[in-house]
Amino acid sequence: MFGQILFAIMALVIVVTSIGVVAVRNPVRSALNLVANFFALAVLYLFLYAQFVAAVQIIVYAGAIMVLFLFTIMLLNLGSPSELSERGEIKRPVTWGLALLFVIVLAGGVFVRLGKAQPAADDLGTVQMVGKFLFTDWVYPFELTSILLLIAIVGAIVMAKRRL
Amino acid sequence: MEELLSNAWIVIPLRIIIVVGFVLTAVPVLTWVERRVLALMQIRKGPNRVGPAGLLQPIADGIKLFFKEDVLPERVDRFIYFLAPAGFLIPVLCAPAVIPWGPDDRLTPIADVNIGILFLLAMTSLTVYGIVLAGWSSNNKYSLLGGLRASAQTISYELAMGLSIISVVLLTGSLSMRDMVLNQQGGLGLLNWHVFRFFPLGLIATSIFLVAMLAETNRAPFDLPEAETELIAGYHTEYSSMKFAMFFMGEYASMVTISAVMVTLFFGGWLSPLPFAPFTWIPGPLWFLIKLGVFIYFFIWVRATLPRLRYDMLMKLGWLRLLPAALVNLFLVAIILWWQK
Amino acid sequence: MDAVPISWYLILSAFMFAMGVTGVIIKRNPIVIFMCIELMLNAANLAFLAFARQQAQLGAQAAGQVYAILVMAVAAAEVAIGLGIIVAIYRLRDTINVDEMNLLKF
Numbered sequence: 001m002f003g004q005i006l007f008a009i010m011a012l013v014i015v016v017t018s019i020g021v022v023a024v025r026n027p028v029r030s031a032l033n034l035v036a037n038f039f040a041l042a043v044l045y046l047f048l049y050a051q052f053v054a055a056v057q058i059i060v061y062a063g064a065i066m067v068l069f070l071f072t073i074m075l076l077n078l079g080s081p082s083e084l085s086e087r088g089e090i091k092r093p094v095t096w097g098l099a100l101l102f103v104i105v106l107a108g109g110v111f112v113r114l115g116k117a118q119p120a121a122d123d124l125g126t127v128q129m130v131g132k133f134l135f136t137d138w139v140y141p142f143e144l145t146s147i148l149l150l151i152a153i154v155g156a157i158v159m160a161k162r163r164l
Numbered sequence: 165m166e167e168l169l170s171n172a173w174i175v176i177p178l179r180i181i182i183v184v185g186f187v188l189t190a191v192p193v194l195t196w197v198e199r200r201v202l203a204l205m206q207i208r209k210g211p212n213r214v215g216p217a218g219l220l221q222p223i224a225d226g227i228k229l230f231f232k233e234d235v236l237p238e239r240v241d242r243f244i245y246f247l248a249p250a251g252f253l254i255p256v257l258c259a260p261a262v263i264p265w266g267p268d269d270r271l272t273p274i275a276d277v278n279i280g281i282l283f284l285l286a287m288t289s290l291t292v293y294g295i296v297l298a299g300w301s302s303n304n305k306y307s308l309l310g311g312l313r314a315s316a317q318t319i320s321y322e323l324a325m326g327l328s329i330i331s332v333v334l335l336t337g338s339l340s341m342r343d344m345v346l347n348q349q350g351g352l353g354l355l356n357w358h359v360f361r362f363f364p365l366g367l368i369a370t371s372i373f374l375v376a377m378l379a380e381t382n383r384a385p386f387d388l389p390e391a392e393t394e395l396i397a398g399y400h401t402e403y404s405s406m407k408f409a410m411f412f413m414g415e416y417a418s419m420v421t422i423s424a425v426m427v428t429l430f431f432g433g434w435l436s437p438l439p440f441a442p443f444t445w446i447p448g449p450l451w452f453l454i455k456l457g458v459f460i461y462f463f464i465w466v467r468a469t470l471p472r473l474r475y476d477m478l479m480k481l482g483w484l485r486l487l488p489a490a491l492v493n494l495f496l497v498a499i500i501l502w503w504q505k
Numbered sequence: 506m507d508a509v510p511i512s513w514y515l516i517l518s519a520f521m522f523a524m525g526v527t528g529v530i531i532k533r534n535p536i537v538i539f540m541c542i543e544l545m546l547n548a549a550n551l552a553f554l555a556f557a558r559q560q561a562q563l564g565a566q567a568a569g570q571v572y573a574i575l576v577m578a579v580a581a582a583e584v585a586i587g588l589g590i591i592v593a594i595y596r597l598r599d600t601i602n603v604d605e606m607n608l609l610k611f
Contacts, residue, residue, distance in 0.1 A: 003509060004509055007509045007513070011513070011517050014517055014520075014521065015517075015520060018520065018521050018524040018525075018544055019524060021524065021528060021537075021540055021541060021544055022524050022527050022528035022531070022532070022541065026241075027534055027536055027537050028241075028244065028297075028300060029244075030537050030540055031540060032244070032297075034540050034543065034544065035293070037521075037544070037547070038547065041547055041550075041551060044514065044517075044551065045551075045554060047509065048514070048554040048555060048557070048558055049558070049566075050554050050557075050570050050573065051277075051278070051279055052279060052282075052570070052574075053550075053554065053570050053573045053574060055279045055282040055283060055286060056282075056574065056577060057550075057577070058286040058290075059282065059285055059286045059289060060577050060580075060581060061543070061547075061577070061580075062286070062289075062290060063285075063286060063289030063290060063292075063322070064289070064319060064322075064581070065543070065580065065581060065584050067289075067292055067293070067296065067315050067318070067319055068315075068319070068584060068585075068588060069536060069539070069540060069584070069588070070293075070296050070297075070300070070315060071296075071312065071315045071316060071319075072536060072588045072591065072592065073536055074296070074299075074300055074308060074311060074312050074315075075312065075592070076536075076591075076592070076595050077308075091530065091531060092531045095526075095527050095530045095531050096527060096531075098527075099523035099524065099526060099527040100523070102519070102522075102523045102526075103516070103519050103520050103523045106515075106516070106519040107516045107519060110512045110515045110516055110519070124563070124566055124567065124570075125570060126278060127278070127279060127339055129567060130567060130570050130571065130574070132567075133564065133567040133568070133570075133571055134571050134574065137564065137568070137571075138568075138571045138575075141571075141575055142575070145575055145578040145579070148578065148579065148582050149578060149581070149582050151582070152581070152582035152583075152585045152586050153585070155585075155586045155589065156585040156586055156588075156589040159586070159589030159590055159592070159593050160589045160592055160593065
């Protein structure tokens with residue numbers, strides 16, 4: 001019962017804030033909605049026996065990526081909504097409608113097809129368990145990720161520096 | 165008593181009261197200590213009129229801040245303007261939840277989670293939101309600059325801090341703060357502490373953490389986000405009354421928290437420096453508080469001694485000195501551990 | 506904690522994804538478009554973790570979590586590059602309206 005109530009609260013937060021990210025005009029408010037969304041997601045990850053992923057979610061997304069977003073918004077000083085006026089267009093109501101349709105279709109499909117959760121191992125989602133699988137079965141994707149990050153670092157510096 | 169302490173509904177609120185209560189009581193005391201110590205170092209008197217040795221000065225300050233007019237500047241983003249001080253204070257007060265204060269695990273930590281140090285890193289990295297949002301919402305160019313500086317500074321120094329913590333994680337083989345303290349126990353006393361482990365590697369990791377912790381708490385010489393002389397107090401220029409007090413409390417509380425992390429990770433937490441008779445008579449929590457006091461004194465000492473860095477020097481120190489040093493240090497620690505196996 | 510059926514998580518994930526797509530289509534500020542992409546990536550993460558709970562074997566359960574971590578690394582790389590591009594474009598053209606970035610050259 002307690003789990004269901006908590007899930008309902010977090011789901012409500014996620015629904016409201018993900019609408020907020022899109023619907024709000026001010027980019028800083030958008031970013032704040034997204035931060036709240038990530039917090040609620042981290043709580044849901046705990047429900048799904050993913051403690052490590054939940055902690056990384058807060059550290060990486062809320063602690064680093066969203067701060068970078070805020071930094072860029074403030075650096076370009078796009079705070080005033082008049083900077084980018086969103087004109088009324090036919091594509092907006094159509095897109096909202098299609099998104100709603102997409103959710104309804106997927107939700108119907110999910111309800112028809114899927115069953116219940118399997119029993120989880122005791123230490124599923126702990127750092128030890130994730131680390132074990134990350135460095136045995138998944139070591140090649142992991143190393144590829146490090147190359148990807150290296151490319152991103154080099155690319156970001158090339159992009160942002162005026163003179164190298 | 166034993167029954168009461170095994171009841172989760174009693175013991176967890178009790179733990180929260182102990183930890184948060186301690187941190188919040190430490191704040192007014194620290195404001196007095198800081199001014200007295202600074203006065204001592206600069207050969208002047210400091211607060212000495214209100215109460216004996218000025219001890220009642222924090223209460224007078226509190227009353228003043230409480231009854232001060234709350235100025236709301238024009239054209240601020242009101243919701244975010246009110247949210248920002250709370251967004252700064254709440255993570256700071258959440259962070260000490262995983263720090264063990266003594267050998268008795270019934271009273272502290274509030275939650276001995278197996279990802280304790282990750283929780284701490286997450287909470288310390290969230291404090292930057294309060295500063296950034298305060299700077300942005302104040303509709304003041306100095307505040308905006310303060311917010312920008314704070315965000316860049318926090319992201320930069322978090323990396324070096326995280327890498328120096330990872331070397332401790334490698335030594336312990338666990339992310340629980342309790343295990344980290346227990347790993348420093350041993351017959352050699354303070355030579356078992358992580359700071360002296362693999363001399364000088366542990367010392368290097370400690371020094372990197374020390375610099376990073378000054379930068380993370382925005383204290384001098386890294387107080388660029390609120391530099392009075394160039395940014396007229398930066399992100400909290402437009403704040404007054406209790407909202408300013410919340411920023412102030414947050415800064416001192418984060419000083420206490422991060423000093424506690426330092427003590428736990430590198431200086432043996434509640435362990436006594438020498439494992440024989442006269443030292444072991446002093447109970448563990450008291451040792452913890454003594455060490456905590458030393459680091460808080462260190463914060464004030466540094467503030468009185470060092471001039472503020474220029475911003476490009478700050479970035480250079482973080483990215484070009486501390487980060488490579490932390491990486492090499494981590495690499496060497498890993499090699500030695502692998503060698504020992 | 507197993508009181509909630511997995512399908513609810515998946516519906517939530519679908520909703521987040523739909524909102525992300527909507528934002529990418531209707532927004533003009535590229536920074537907000539990036540945030541909507543983050544929303545979509547997180548929807549994928551939630552789905553990965555939810556699907557992982559439906560697997561019987563430990564290896565498959567852990568695989569979902571490893572996926573989520575890899576997605577986070579990709580998201581970090583994407584943000585670093587993307588925001589770099591936005592800053593570079595802003596310096597050159599003094600605007601970041603995506604409707605005016607239609608030349609594929611500077």
